Amino acid sequence: xxxxxxxxxxxxxxxxxxxxxxxxxxxxxxxxxxxxxxxxxxxxxxxxxxxxxxxxxxxxxxxxxxxxxxxxxxxxxxxxxxxxxxxxxxxxxxxxxxxxxxxxxxxxxxxxxxxxxxxxxxxxxxxxxxxxxxxxxxxxxxxxxxxxxxxxxxxxxxxxxxx
Numbered sequence: 001x002x003x004x005x006x007x008x009x010x011x012x013x014x015x016x017x018x019x020x021x022x023x024x025x026x027x028x029x030x031x032x033x034x035x036x037x038x039x040x041x042x043x044x045x046x047x048x049x050x051x052x053x054x055x056x057x058x059x060x061x062x063x064x065x066x067x068x069x070x071x072x073x074x075x076x077x078x079x080x081x082x083x084x085x086x087x088x089x090x091x092x093x094x095x096x097x098x099x100x101x102x103x104x105x106x107x108x109x110x111x112x113x114x115x116x117x118x119x120x121x122x123x124x125x126x127x128x129x130x131x132x133x134x135x136x137x138x139x140x141x142x143x144x145x146x147x148x149x150x151x152x153x154x155x156x157x158x159x160x161x162x163x
Contacts, residue, residue, distance in 0.1 A: 011126045011147035018045055018145045019108065022130045030136030031106060037132070037143060048073075050144035052129075054103055060084075061099050064141070073125065073148055102129045103139045123150025 021041060025032035034051070042049060047069030053062045063086065066079045074086065083092040083099075094113065102109045109129040125146045131139040 008126075008149050011149050014045060014147055015110070015126065015128045015145065018042065018049075018143075019128060019130070022108070022143065027136065031131050031133040031139065033134045033136070034132050034141050034143075035134075045145060048146045050146070052099065052142040052144055054099075054140055054142070059096070059100055059103070061096065061142075070146065073146065099129060099142060102131050102142055106131055106133075106137075106139055123148055 022032060022037075025036045039046060047067045049065075049067045050063055050070060051065040053064045055062060060082060062082050063078045063080065066074075066077070071077060078086050083095050086092070087095060091113075098109050098111065108131065109127075111127055113125045113127060114123075126149055128145045130143040130145075132141040132143055133139050134141075
């Protein structure tokens, strides 16, 4: 149990780190753009960083870039895929709702999402989604960061994967 609390605390610290980096890129009320994000500044966190493109009319999302650590979460490469290609229908709807809120509200989203859709109900993703806007106003990309927390399983898939 203490190991689980430690893993969760480490995940929260990593989220604070990437949020602080993003907040430092803001210029007053203007959101940072993708061009403002320097991967070298996030080197330690890159394995579970993602960039998500926004498609409009109708609103949908495509994973432009997925860090190598996300492969172990999803069990396959997700770069270039839409939500419907990555998730089952219920999970895709969850992510559409959460990502749409980031776009419409122009502010970060954070939450916990169970991996039960993948047959791993004993683990969850602690996620953070940060809006990016080329013009400082209209969100056109989302910077994502995920950590996996959960109980030890027989498969060895447990705790924090990359932070």
